[in-house]
Amino acid sequence: MMNREYDVIVVGAGPAGSMAAKTVAEGKHSVLVLDKKQEIGTPKRCAEGINARVLASLDIKPDPRWAINNIRGAVCYSPSGNSVNTDLGAMGGYVLERKIFEKHLATQAIKKGARYMVKTNARKVLKENGFVKGVKADYMGEELELKSRIVIAADGVDSKIARDVGIDTKNVLEDYHSGFQYEMAGLKLEEEDKLHIYFGEKIAPKGYVWIFPKGDSVANVGIGILGKLSSDGNRAIDYLDRFIGSHPEIFQNASPIEINAGGVPMGSPLEDMVDNGFMVVGDAAHHVNPIHGGGISLAMEAGMIAGQVASEALDRGDVSKKSLQEYQRRWEDKFDTKLKKLI
Ligand SMILES: Cc1cc2nc3c(=O)[nH]c(=O)nc-3n(C[C@H](O)[C@H](O)[C@H](O)COP(=O)(O)OP(=O)(O)OC[C@H]3O[C@@H](n4cnc5c(N)ncnc54)[C@H](O)[C@@H]3O)c2cc1C
Structure with missing residues (x-):
């Protein structure tokens, strides 16, 4: 039976949640991570x-x-x-196998002492005297009350847990990009060591089409467009299928091996990222680069800062909103001006 009282409970084992958990565990505090998926990282x-x-x-x-x-x-x-072709050399970046990457981040947190539960859906926060004190969660048909001194909401773009605390994480339609993607095999690409990005109102209104190669003729082929339906009523999948159909030189012999869809919160970061005993990180806090929609690195940075501030607050014995606001201050010092400049 799991110990049911922790210093910190993290809801969500994505990049933000696992980074927060690892940092809290490094600060020698007990931490439990819950994810509703049965397999961390899947589906991507x-x-x-x-x-x-x-x-x-x-x-x-x-x-x-x-x-x-x-x-x-x-x-x-x-x-x-x-086209414009840039070359940053070997230090440019990577296309990940994210299903393995997320398990790797979880493994690093577990090795530092974090505990994880999968297939565990956090439904509500527990509150006492104006402080968040844990969560109610479902695990394999059982309802659990899991107590903690701090809850970190790292539950992604569809975050609900923060709304329970009165923090509105919803995205207005104007700030919400809808993403649709095939992972495909059999592509004929000229340069498999480059990202390929296609712009144009007819190709992807207020967004872009991407081909992110994974090697051996495999790539993520996707599109992100403004969430609202375009004036001609086309959806993201319609634009993407049209793009693929118009590039037989790349896709003639290609087939999908996976379909992925999801939203990207492109609006400004939340105005309020904390409450008494409560913090919000990553996509849940709209920590996404509004130019390209990338959020993995910002999620990890937010998770790390939140984990550090949570540990310091626990050491001081003060998990009030005022004390946890240090997380928001540090995050804004590092990213806010930079991200706002991009909008
Ligand atoms: C189509 C598409 C393509 C993208 N491509 C890129 C890219 O190439 N590079 C990049 O940097 N970013 C990309 N992004 C954005 C990136 O995926 C996110 O910014 C990133 O995953 C945010 O991490 P996170 O940890 O905040 O949230 P998530 O990765 O979404 O993790 C949230 C976790 O919380 C869990 N969860 C949710 N609710 C509950 C609950 N009630 N109880 C328990 N668990 C719960 C979920 O199961 C999930 O595991 C893309 C997004 C989309 C949609």
Whole structure:
């Protein structure tokens, strides 16, 4: 039977949640991570691109088991077919095998002392005297009351747990990009060590089409467009299918091996990321780069900062909103101006 009282409970074992858990465990505090999926990292909702510099800054050493394709740069195509080809050398970045990457992050947290439960859906927060004190969760048909001094909501773009605390994590339609993607095999690509990005209102209104190669003729082929239906009523999948059909030189012999769909919160970060005994990180807090929609690295950075501040607050014996606001301060110092400049 699991110990049912922890210093910290993290809801969500994505990049934000596992990074938060690892940091809390490093601070010598007990931490339990819950994920409603039965397998961490699966299904993926991601094109799996990550910058090498971010991994280095978080002290995560690329491992060929999950950093499967070294990316040297990007080729950007205009609607007329002209292209700009950049070369950053071997230190550009990686296309990940995210299903393995997320398990790797969880493994690192567990090795530091974090506990994990999968197939465990956090339904509500527990509250006492104005403080969040844990969560109610379902595990294999059983309802559990899991207590903690701090809850960290790392439950992604569809985050519900923060709303229970009165923090509105919903995205307005104007700020919500809908993503649709095939992982495909059998592509004929000129440069498999580059990301390929296609722009144009007819190709992807207010967004872009991407081909992120994974090597051996396999790539994530996807599109992100404004969540609202376009004026001609087409959905993301319609634009993507049209794009694939219009590039037989790449896709003639290709077939999908996976379908992925999901939303990207492109609006500004939450105004309020904390409450008494409560913190919100990653996609749940809209920590996404509003230009390209990438959020893995910002989620990990937010998780790390939240984990550090949670540990310090526990050491001081003060988990009030005022004390936890230090997380928001540090996050904003590092990213807010930079991200707002992009909007
Ligand atoms: C199509 C698409 C392509 C993308 N491509 C890229 C890319 O190439 N590079 C990049 O950097 N970013 C990309 N992103 C964005 C990136 O995937 C997210 O920014 C990132 O996953 C955010 O991490 P997170 O830990 O905050 O949330 P998530 O990774 O979404 O993790 C949240 C976790 O919480 C769990 N959860 C949710 N609710 C509950 C609950 N009630 N109880 C228990 N568990 C719960 C979920 O099961 C999930 O495991 C893409 C997004 C989409 C949709």
